Amino acid sequence: MFLGLPADEWIQIGISIAIFLGVILFGYPLLRWILRRVIGRLTSRTQTGFDDALVSALHPTLFLFLLVLTAQFGIERLDFLPAAWDRWIGETFYVLFAFVVALAIWRLIGELSHWYQDEISSRTETELDNQLIPFFRRVLQILLVTIVLIILLSHFEADVSALVTTLGVGSLAIALAAQETLSDTIAGFVIMIDRPYRIGDRIEIQDLGTWGDVVDIGLRSTRIRTRDNRMVIVPNSVIGKSLIVNYSYPDTMYRIQIHIGVSYGTDLEHARQTIIDAVREVEGVLDDHPVEALFLEFGDSALIFRVRWWLDSYEDTRRMFDRVNTAMYNTLRREGIELPFPQRDVHHYFAEGGVPFKIEQVRREPGDRPSNH
Helix, strand or coil: CECCECHHHHHHHHHHHHHHHHHHHHHHHHHHHHHHHHHHHHHHCCCCCHHHHHHHHHHHHHHHHHHHHHHHHHHHCCCCCCCCHHHHHHHHHHHHHHHHHHHHHHHHHHHHHHHHHHHCHHHCCCCHHHHHHHHHHHHHHHHHHHHHHHHHHHHCCCCCHHHHHHHHHHHHHHHHHCHHHHHHHHHHHHHHHHCCCCCCCEEEECCCCEEEEEEEECCCEEEEECCCCCEEEEEHHHHHCCCEEECCCCCCCEEEEEEEEECCCCCHHHHHHHHHHHHHCCCCECCCCCCEEEEEEECCCCEEEEEEEEECCHHHHHHHHHHHHHHHHHHHHHCCCCCCCCEEEEEEEECCCCCEEEEEEEEECCCCCCCCC
């Protein structure tokens, strides 16, 4: 007898301790060898690192699970322990197994998020997913801890209704306080999925009258650099409700147009060909795309043509207007084609004694002779 236990019971305790120590000494290397040599060969045949992330996440927790299982086996095989201990032993191992499972899921969430950032988000053109992944990882981990805590409290027959109610009220308060931020975050996530624009695209937000180059797509807002080098920061929720014009999609090639008028009595075909030839000579106008001069309407003072042409990039739009307008003006003047403008005559009527009693404004079109009064 030693400490009130006979020799055979001490032998059983020693066997349980030896089993546990044997798992500590040999279980980890054996488990590592199995994961690397057997499962590693299978995962090496795949082109994705997803399965490697799974193995990396589960390796330590599998060893912990094996230790807890071995400890439970070593204690339960001691049939001489008091029956009153059975409940406490069972509850203790229930908590340990819950901890190991929660730790495995925790590591799985972390490893998969890192895998996504390394292999998926690095290939995308936006930084929004790099900002969303850590956010969602934290949300999932907090949710995991909350669920495990509720499960443990329920297992020990604790009243969790008050805790659930408190969490619900707290979540509602946070949601109401951060309503705008949550709206921007959700809109940012939708932008990442739908991808109406990317970093580097030139866009126009028609509802705001803002346009420029997209510099950054953030979790809460999008930054746009205007042509005068001003940074416009627009909340994602505002962009989600607005009409977006993307000048860079599907490509940067762009068609622009202007209106020009020639005087009544001008030979239409001659004016049309003169305009087209003038535009084609301008540097930057694409030769393999049509240049059009469409006679649209009879204006108040002129015959209106709509002139359309293509250029390689939207970035040269303003300078292209200058070059095309200059070329058309010079060519039409050289060809003797008049570019009319509205005119107005002011007539003064005098009574006897030279006192004006009536002033009359008469609109005169180009080519009309002034009336004699």
